[in-house]
Amino acid sequence: MDVPWLDRTQLAAWVRVAALLEVLPGTLDSQLRRDADVTLFEYFVLAMLSEAPGRALRMSELAAQTSATLPRLSHVVKRMEARGLVQRRPATDDGRATVAALTDGGLERIEQAAPGHVRAVREHVVDVLSPQQLDQLTGIADALLRSLDTSGGMAAMYRRYDTAPADDDGGA
Numbered sequence: 001m002d003v004p005w006l007d008r009t010q011l012a013a014w015v016r017v018a019a020l021l022e023v024l025p026g027t028l029d030s031q032l033r034r035d036a037d038v039t040l041f042e043y044f045v046l047a048m049l050s051e052a053p054g055r056a057l058r059m060s061e062l063a064a065q066t067s068a069t070l071p072r073l074s075h076v077v078k079r080m081e082a083r084g085l086v087q088r089r090p091a092t093d094d095g096r097a098t099v100a101a102l103t104d105g106g107l108e109r110i111e112q113a114a115p116g117h118v119r120a121v122r123e124h125v126v127d128v129l130s131p132q133q134l135d136q137l138t139g140i141a142d143a144l145l146r147s148l149d150t151s152g153g154m155a156a157m158y159r160r161y162d163t164a165p166a167d168d169d170g171g172a
Helices: 008-036 040-051 059-066 070-082 104-124 131-148 155-159
Strands: 056-058 086-090 098-102
Touching: 008 040, 008 104, 040 056, 040 059, 040 070, 040 086, 040 098, 040 104, 056 059, 059 070, 059 098, 059 155, 070 086, 098 104, 131 155
Parallel strands: none
Antiparallel strands: 056 098, 086 098
16 A cells, blocks of 8 residues: 655654653653652543542543543552542442542542642643644644544543633633
């Protein structure tokens, strides 16, 4: 099969995206490990649970919201459970399903981690972009996500902030 190679403009854009995908997660992960003793992925798990009704989600729903496989999520949740951040229990409506619930310790940890994480997101992403660039970034991310998240499985997670009440102070 003949592959249409990237031209210089396309290659310049792609290598920057690839570099961003490598550097940004590591930067955010390092800050969270240093300041709150959680990984970036653990922070996402805590955040999704903290925003869920009753601070609990079925493992399958949590996996979808964090874009994780069930085996990966199960492994991480098991480690978090041992640290007292979450607990697993059978779903009340279906004993075959498992629910992950945020503990009081997990809520304390996300509350501890959130200010530093927001500072890091501002420092490395939001505050280095103009309002116009931030709008462009949202549009670019939407275009890429339409291609990558074809089932729309993560759409509820990344679209939940598209329309916010006037008193919303955001989050991260």
